[in-house]
Amino acid sequence: MAAATSHSAIVHTQSHRWSARNSRFEKQTSNLNLVSAGNMYPIRQQFGFGFVCASSLQGSSVVEPVQLPSNGNSDHTPKKSSESSLILIRHGESLWNEKNLFTGCVDVPLTPKGVEEAIEAGKRICSIPIDVIFTSSLIRAQMTAMLAMMQHRRKKVPIIVHNESEQAHLWSQVYSEETRKQSIPVITAWQLNERMYGELQGLNKQETADRFGNEQVHKWRRSYDIPPPNGESLEMCAERAVAYFKEHVVPQLTAGKHVMIAAHGNSLRSIIMQLDKLTSQEVISLELSTGIPMLYIFKEGKFIRRGSPVGPSEASVYAYTRKLAQYR
Numbered sequence: 017m018a019a020a021t022s023h024s025a026i027v028h029t030q031s032h033r034w035s036a037r038n039s040r041f042e043k044q045t046s047n048l049n050l051v052s053a054g055n056m057y058p059i060r061q062q063f064g065f066g067f068v069c070a071s072s073l074q075g076s077s078v079v080e081p082v083q084l085p086s087n088g089n090s091d092h093t094p095k096k097s098s099e100s101s102l103i104l105i106r107h108g109e110s111l112w113n114e115k116n117l118f119t120g121c122v123d124v125p126l127t128p129k130g131v132e133e134a135i136e137a138g139k140r141i142c143s144i145p146i147d148v149i150f151t152s153s154l155i156r157a158q159m160t161a162m163l164a165m166m167q168h169r170r171k172k173v174p175i176i177v178h179n180e181s182e183q184a185h186l187w188s189q190v191y192s193e194e195t196r197k198q199s200i201p202v203i204t205a206w207q208l209n210e211r212m213y214g215e216l217q218g219l220n221k222q223e224t225a226d227r228f229g230n231e232q233v234h235k236w237r238r239s240y241d242i243p244p245p246n247g248e249s250l251e252m253c254a255e256r257a258v259a260y261f262k263e264h265v266v267p268q269l270t271a272g273k274h275v276m277i278a279a280h281g282n283s284l285r286s287i288i289m290q291l292d293k294l295t296s297q298e299v300i301s302l303e304l305s306t307g308i309p310m311l312y313i314f315k316e317g318k319f320i321r322r323g324s325p326v327g328p329s330e331a332s333v334y335a336y337t338r339k340l341a342q343y344r
């Protein structure tokens with residue numbers, strides 16, 4: 017499937033070359049030290065890295081980047097991966113996506129279809145190493161993370177790290193080194209929540225478009241710096257989401273840890289805008305489908321976009337065109 021629009025959808029298949037727009041995208045980004053995928057190769061062929069077993073949590077409930085032993089004895093220093101994988105995934109369909117309601121920071125669960133999407137996403141990433149998971153404080157993202165991890169080949173147990181109080185931290189300790197090695201910390205952060213949609217939350221998207229006009233609603237939904245009434249613009253969402261990403265996720269990647277972030281359409285758009293160095297104009301046409309994983313490789317401080325891991329089903333779409341993104 018190749019889109020013919022000026023904002024072409026970039027269809028990720030194993031051998032599909034990027035669309036015309038993306039070759040321009042490639043040219044634009046190549047001088048930004050970003051290498052976008054050429055042909056998509058099976059992930060395993062691409063990277064020889066073995067699984068980096070998550071190091072133990074050392075009893076701390078806040079996951080610090082792994083500290084390599086300072087003894088300098090190379091025999092015992094675990095080999096740090098020269099590259100780390102970063103998986104981004106928007107939650108599966110939620111009950112309010114299904115009803116076409118603006119959701120924002122209202123905490124609604126997944127639909128059965130959204131559960132299926134999360135499971136399908138897990139199958140697509142089941143061979144990619146994951147050492148730590150970040151998600152938002154909203155249940156639809158947390159459900160997506162947990163359901164996806166149930167499909168992972170390593171069968172490690174994702175454990176939500178509780179830090180809401182000293183007691184929560186103390187009472188959620190794991191006292192077995194062996195058990196810790198078989199688990200993956202899941203860090204929840206409100207900074208990764210969906211952008212707050214203000215007075216649109218709970219309103220039907222199509223009815224709102226009928227009332228205020230498609231143009232105005234599209235500006236509220238997709239522009240960079242125009243907030244919905246008493247809500248957050250993408251720029252305001254980026255101020256918390258990108259700041260959190262830089263402060264908490266990048267150090268993990270730098271330490272060679274493989275990361276998955278399960279979050280939301282707009283909090284992820286703000287992060288992808290940063291990774292892909294999209295302008296405030298380009299980000300307007302960036303749409304994320306529910307439950308489609310996106311893989312980046314972090315290497316020498318740079319993010320290389322690898323597209324969507326090929327799953328058992330048809331090619332996935334990382335939409336760069338409005339019509340591909342339903343009013344959901």
Ligand SMILES: O=C(O)[C@H](O)COP(=O)(O)O
Nearest residue numbers: 117118119120210237281
């Ligand atoms: O918050 C919502 O309504 C959706 O998760 C994202 O909405 P949008 O696609 O209108 O930004």
